[in-house]
Structure formats: C-alpha cells, structure tokens
Amino acid sequence: MRRLLPVAVAALAGTVVLLDMVLAPAWLAPLARLLLETSLVLAAAALLFATGHLAVTHGAGIARGEPESGYRSVLLAALLITFGIGVALPGSAALSWVFRYLYTPIQATMLGLMTFVLVDAVYRAGRLGPRGARILIGLALVLLLLQVAASDAISSLLPALRDWMLSVPVTAGARGILLGVALGATAAGLRVLLGIDRPYTVE
Amino acid sequence: MPGARPPGLSHAGKAHAVSGYGASLIANSDTAVLVALILFVPLLIFFTLRVSAGLRTPLRTIAPWRALPHLSQRSTETGEPVVLWLAGGLQDAAGPEAAALATLYDYVSAQQARADQPAPLRTTHPVALLLAMNSLQGNRERHQLGASQQPDEICFAGPAPLALASAISADLRQGKRTAILLAGSFEAEALWCVASAPLSGAPMLSATADPAGAALTGLTEDPLSGERALPGEDLFSGGAYLHRPLTLGSLLAEDWMRWLLIAIIVIAVLLTSAGYGG
Amino acid sequence: MNGSLAAGFLPDLIGLWVAALLTLAVLSYVIQDNPVFRLTQYLFVGVSAGYAAALAWNHVLAPRIALLLRDPADAWPYAIMLALAALLLGRGWQPTARLAGIPLALLLGVGAAVAIGGVLRGTLVPQMAASIVSLAPIDYGGGLRGWAFALDAAFMLLTTLAVLAAYHYRAGRTGATSLWTRLGRRVGQFGRAMILLVLAALLAGAMLSFFAALRGRFDFIIYDWLGSMRGLGG
C-alpha cells in the first residue's frame, strides 16, 4: 500500500492532465486545472525546501567548524537577510536594492567572466584537445566571423551565406535534435506515468 | 503548389515549399498527437513486457553510461567519490528530465552504499534534490546504514544556474574525486565545470539534454567520437544502460517510433514532390 | 534601468559603489583565484537562494494562504494544496520523510504529462510537418533557381533524418557487414557531423553572449560608476 499509493497518484494525476491536453473533454478541465495548480504550489514548496536545505547544510557546517566556515556564514547571512527582507517587505525598495546592487552585478559579471574562461578553454583545446574539439572550435570561429562580418558593405554574399548557414544546415540539424528530444522526453514521461520509473518513492 | 510561399531566406518564415500534408498535419495537431500516443503507449508496454520476459538486445555504446560502472567500482576501492553535478536549466521543472537525473543519482548512490561510501551531489534543481534524497535514503537503508555517509553529501547550490559554478568551485576544494558526472540542462555554468573539473584531476563525463551546454562541454570531450553522449535524447536513456534493464523497453519503442516518423516524412515528401497532397 | 541610477540619492549611491566593487571582485578571478572572489561566490549563492525563496513565498504560497484564511468554505482546494506542500516540506524530518512521496509523485506525474502533451503538440508534430517539403524544382519556380532550392530542401531533409537516425539505440550485430548496417553507420556518422555543426553554431553564439555580458559590465563600470564620480567631482 505504501508503495502503491504514490504510483497510483502519479499515474492518475498524470493521466488526467494528459487527457485534458489531448482530448480536452469539458468535464475534466476543472480537475486538470486543480492538479496543475497543486503542482505549481508544490514546485514553489520544493524551492522553499531546497533553500531550507541549503541553509541547514551550511549552518551545520559552521557548527561543526568545517573549513571555509567564514565563507559559509556569509552565505547563510546573505540568504537569511534576503529572505527576511523579501518576506517582511514584499515588493519593497529594499528587496529591489538587493536585487539590483548585489544580485545583478555578481550574476552578470560571472557570465562576463566566462569570456575569459572560454578563451582559456579555446587555447587549451587547441593545445591538447581531441581532434573533434578542434574541429568544433574551428567551425565555431568560421560561423562567428560570418555573424560579425556579415555586411553588405563587404560583399552581399556574406549576409546571404550567414543566413543560409543558419537557416539550412543548422536549422535542419537542430530540428533533428529537437525531434529526438521530443521522443526521449515522451518515452521518459510515459515511463513515469506507467510506473516503470518511480523516482519519487524510497524503495 | 498550395502553401508554397515565395522563396526567400528568412527566420520569419519558411524558405521551402511546405507540403499540403504538412499543413493538414498542423491543422489536425490534436488528432496527430492522439495517434502518436496511441502508437507509442502500446509499443512501450509491449517492449517492456518482452524485456521483463527476458529479451535483451545490444545497444549503441554511450561513453558515460559505460564508464560510470567502472568508475563507481574504482571509487569504492579508492574511497574517492564519484560526484554528480546536476543542473536543471529552469529551477523548478519537475518533468521527465528530473526523473532521468534522479535515475543517474540512484545508480551511483546504490553502488556507493554497498561499500558505505559517500555519493556527493551538487544540484540547482529542487526536485532533483528531493528525488536524490529519496534515492540516498533507500539505498543506504537497504544496507542497514544511516541516512547519509557525509553530513553534506547532497547539497543544493541555489536556484540560479550560475550559482552551480560557485558551488562546484567550493566542492572542488574539498578533496580528490574519482570522476565528475555532469548531467542535465546546462548553460554557461557548463563552461565553468569544463574549466574547473581538470583542477580536481578527475575525468569528467557529461550528458546533457540541452545542446547549448553540450557545445561547451564539447571543448574538452571529442564531439566527433562515436561514443560520446549525444545532446538531447541520450540523457533519458541512462537507466536502461545502468541498472534499470526494464526501461530498455522504452528505448526499443523509441526506436520504432523514430523509424516510423522517418518513414512517414520520407513518404510524404516523395508524394509531395510527385505532385500529390496539394 | 539607467535612468534610476542617477547618483545623489543615498541608497542608490551606496548601491552603485557596492555593485562596482562586486563587479571588480568577480573580475579579479582573471588574475588569480582569491578570497575576495570566493566571498562574492558565496554571497551570490546566498542572495540568489534567499531571493528565489522569498519570491516563491510571496507570489505563490502567501496569496493562497491569504485566500484560504479569508474564505475557507469557498477556497477549500487551497487547503489540500497547502497540506500537500506541508508534506513535501516534511521531507526534511525523518518521521514524516516517507509521506513526501505522495506530493512528489503528483509533481512528477503532472510534470511528465505536461511535458508529453507539450513536446508532442509543440515540437514533434509541427517540426515533423515542417520537414515535409517538396523536392520538385517546379514548385520553386523551375529553372536554375528551382533546382537550387530543391537541392537545398533535399539537403535539409537528409540532415534532419540523419540526425534523428544518429540517436538510434539498438546496435546491430558486431561485425555484420550487410548493406543496411553499413548504410546505417554512414548515416549515423553524417548525423553526428551535422550535430557537430549545430554545436559549433551554439558555441559561436555563446562566445557572443558571454562577451556581450562582459561589455555590459564594462559599460556599467565606465559610464555608470566612473561617470557618477566625475559627476560628483565636477
């Protein structure tokens, strides 16, 4: 029973939602909507749970006196303060301040930092990388040049070539990948609905 | 030729003459989806039954799935863990991908639990975190072990994709690794992983559903190798290769659907080119 | 965005400096990994997690609790949702950990169904329809141009199908040399090569995106931060 109940819940809830999406009988719509909303609430709860898990992990690490406790306390303090401001003063200027002046610069600069990491990686792949990686980089550099220099001022062929590359071989290749992903995701989803995969249980 | 628009390359519309068949497929999307499901579900059930009755078939080699068992074994000998870095793209997706990621962790934690070794996990995916906690608990209980081997064996890295980069930098300073498995939907943080993983001296395996991440991991792996996990579909196949032979049935069903799809497209194209279907 | 950055207003002025120093702290990694960079990393994990959790609470859970409290008779479904959410949160406590299986099952079941419905209706069928193109030159106006477009369409079709075929799982018998096996192998290789081309296009795009982000930060440092200092001084 303890094992059967979650499997039944997953199968039933999934079937209702899938039937609503495919056949859309009017009588099923309210139930499907209810399940969707429940699922949305649970997704938010999962995010809260994960955040709590993060806080507890680092809190316990500090209590045990593990290395990097100083950094961990910064993390914990930042987490608690941000969450506190967010819950106590939703939509306030204070929360926006945290977002604009703490979150944004670090996040955006981290991505900018990837430029340096990327150039390092390109150097390394050139030096020691496998043959395929070198071909990948070579192709990418050619495509990048096409993007950058696609100017009618140089030659009207360049923009046409850029557009052809993107709209014929790349589109067709990406379409093949997307069709594959669609098949894979459908199979993996059906495995969950049919109870072949039961990752939600403690077995 | 109905449906044919004036040729001209543009992102904003088709350059090639779409067949009348294509147009009617779009017009009857709901029916097409229903037909696809009516074909797929029985095929999947049929092959799963065949597999549970003992059918086994050789599969295309996928490097990470082949290496993982050996690496897990080596890890139980050396005591240096195999670490999983799971990324979820968007933070709270609870779909097939979360299930696929959970399967991978389930395998590694089952292997490690046999020798009471840790199975560290770093993830940005809250649902994968919850599923991994289930796996870890179940696998360790089977061997009468405590809930986890290390206090922060499973760690949430914060929901922002780039936060994973921060978490793995911290993780890499913790000690030696046997291998690092990168799985899920990666974006820029994949590059950080690719750049950081060599610092640990451990080989890195990757399987991602998002080709954008695969482009970045391709900088160290050989994208031309016939065994590298292909971006996309391959991520979902881990279970069949590792420890869930029953899911082999779904791969065989997928293969049938794939060739059916190809056959339909080829026939429709031939008919269209011969002037039918208008 | 930039309009509100006008220096003078104290929190914004402090914020501008904090942001600029954090930007420089992250960029300091270029020279060497250092404690200040690590500090910003930990800070980022904390802020991002706290911010996302606060939004999940404010925009998803709190309004529904408010609705339930205001009108329990009418809003009873929220009671079920919140009870399931409570079960999920109970995963962290050993005695209730197993009960979290039920909300997790619901989450995955619904997630799987939505994904299936979505990919079939939004990707599989339309992309399949878009692959069905005419290969007859006459449909493209005939002549040289018609032939060019027809060849183009044939190349596209072949690429899509080869990439799709490259994912084929079942391996043929090793050593088999039948025509089909060899043909399949060739098609798979071609598919892999075209996947490589897609990856290359994505890599080129990533190069642009990373660099754009970097320049966004330089823009900020030069025009917003240094610019504000010049404004204050003069």
Add this chain to the structure above:
Amino acid sequence: MSLCPHCQGENREDAERCIWCGLPLRPDREGNAAGRAPASDTHSEAETSDAWDEDPLAGLAGLLPPVTLPPMPEGSRNAEAEITEQERQDAALFHRIASSPPPLGPPRQPTAPLAAPVPERPWRLTLAVLIVLAALVPIVTGGRLDAAHSPQPGVAAFAAALDALQPGDRVIVAYDYAPSAEAELAPAGQAAVADLATGSVALVALSSRPEGVDIARQSLESLAVDGLPLRYGTDYALLGYLAGDATGLRLAATDLAAAFAQTDAAGTPLERLPILNGLNKAVDADAILVLTDDANVARRWIEQVGARTNAPVLMLTTAAIEPLLIPYADSGQLAALISGAYGNLPSAGASTRPSLYSADGFLALWIVLVLAFVLGLRVTGRRSSERRP
C-alpha cells in the same frame, strides 16, 4: 621478429599468438580465427568475448621467450658470457613487454582530463588583457562596423509584427531572463516594449523565473521615467512570478487567475485590473513577447502556450541559444525570432549615450579567439616536434 597482422606488435619468430593482443599470428594455422578484428581496435564487448571464447591457454606455448640461463663464468671475472643475437632480441622484447603500459582493452578509461588545467600564466594574462582591450575597442573605433552591418532577417519580421498590433490590444510580455543577459536583451527588449506602450498597446508582464520579476519591474518603471503617461492596471500590469515551469505555463495558458492566485505582484486582486477584463487565458492575448536567455524556457513557451494560440509569438533571445530556436521560426511557430547580440545593433546605435555594444568589439573578440586557438595549436606543434628525435 615477426609482426602481428592485427596490432603490428613485435613478436618472436616462433610465437603462435601475439603477445600484445592475444590473437593468432598465423591465420592459416587457426582456420576460422583468421581475419577477426583485433579486440583492442573496436572495443566492442561482444567481439572481445568472442576472441576469448576458446581455451585462453591454447597455443600459448612459446609465447614468452624461453629462459635459458647463461653458463656461470668459472674463475675469471673477465670472462664474458656469450650472448647470442637471438637472446639479445628476446631480452629487448621482454623489456618492451614489461615496461609498456597495460593494453587499454574494454573497459576503456573515460577521457582523461587535460594535462595543463590552464594556459601558462603569462599566456593567460596576455589573453586576458587582449579580451579587455577587445571590449574597449568601440571607444576608439566608435562602432564603425555597426552602420555597415546587415541586420538579421528576423528584425524586419519583428518590427512588422509589432506594427501589426492595434491600440487596445493586449500583449503578454515574459521577462524570462537573468540579469546576466540584460546587456544583450534589455536594449532591444526595452525598445520593443516602449514601442508597444507608445502605440497604446497594453502590456501584461510576468516571469517564469524569480529573477525576472524585478527586471520586469525596472523595465516598466523606466517606461514611466521616459515620460509615457502610463497607468498601472489599465496600460500595464505586472502579474509576478509564475512557478512550476512547464506546469505553470500550461496553467497560465488555460487560467491566468489560477496561475497567479488571483493577485498581481503587489497583491492587488486581478479582478480590479481593467487590463485583464476578458483576458482569462494567456492564449487569448493578442500577441506574446518572450524575452529569454534559456532555451528550455523558450521551448516551453512555444510548446505550452504558442502551440495553442493563434496570436503571434515573438521571441528575443541571446545569441547563445538562438540556433536551437531557428527551427521554430522556420516552421512558423514563432512569428519572429531575433537574437540580442545582432538584433540589438540598430537600437544600440540609437542610444543617447556611447555604448561598448557594437560590432567592432565582436570583431576584436574574434581576433582574440583566433589568436588563442592558433597559439594553442602552435605550442602543441612545438612540443611534439621536440619530442620526436
């Protein structure tokens, strides 16, 4: 010495099986074993087990060099033991066998990490300085390339789709990007939103990721700063964070009120917002504008919302994910697709303040990347030629 026909390894003349790969050296003696592919080449599990199906010890006689001890020198220390040429060769072969790494049969090791984790420090810093210079290039060149740059084909379609909207139409704007993509997406995104607001098109903003809410707020607030007389609730609204990813989008597509718990981001009940009168589902909007840097988010908008509406779906994305979305533009599921890096250039040029955002910088980046790549290749070349003699 004889060479193995399968792996080219050296063997004693009289050996029957190869000491390196274990396969018979003389096909004619073993009949059907001939022509079998060497296991170490293909690494196929099936073939390997095949090769060892027979008795693994069969035919091993003579595999190792026979050990015949040289006669002990008697008396004189100077007397050299005579070593025949055959013995010398055997010893050399034995040395090679003993000192060679074990053959990498299956299971083959996964790709080893690269030996040098990062380029040598001087190179690394040089490249870093070059990247910084590349980013600053537009200050010197003043964006000379931008004017000559031919816009992406999607740009015209994007503009046309925006123009086609009538005053009073309602557009759902999804701010689904992280702050890191702001440099790439904000200029064109802001231009598009301002264009819509100027044309009296109502904007319903939301975000399916937490970071997007504040970005949306900033974007909408700056419309007011720009002097547009917009009223909240009538001309625009911010619904807030939509949790649940695909599930959330599916719910929003069928029931906006349920998806947002009947309140907007500030907690105002949705029924008090005139802008949402009659707009109960996301699929009923007159257009959908998605700004995103995440390919999965983009696909879910197309799959969950776009596939069920006749309204045009316009997408503005980062260059990093654009190639994955072109198939959707090609199939007509997206009315227009532009990527920030290039779609932006026209609007960035029109900006009032100087910007580093220009094609000149991209070209400089390209040069740095090529330099790094060639440098890497050159170093490899030198290393291997040093090792060769």
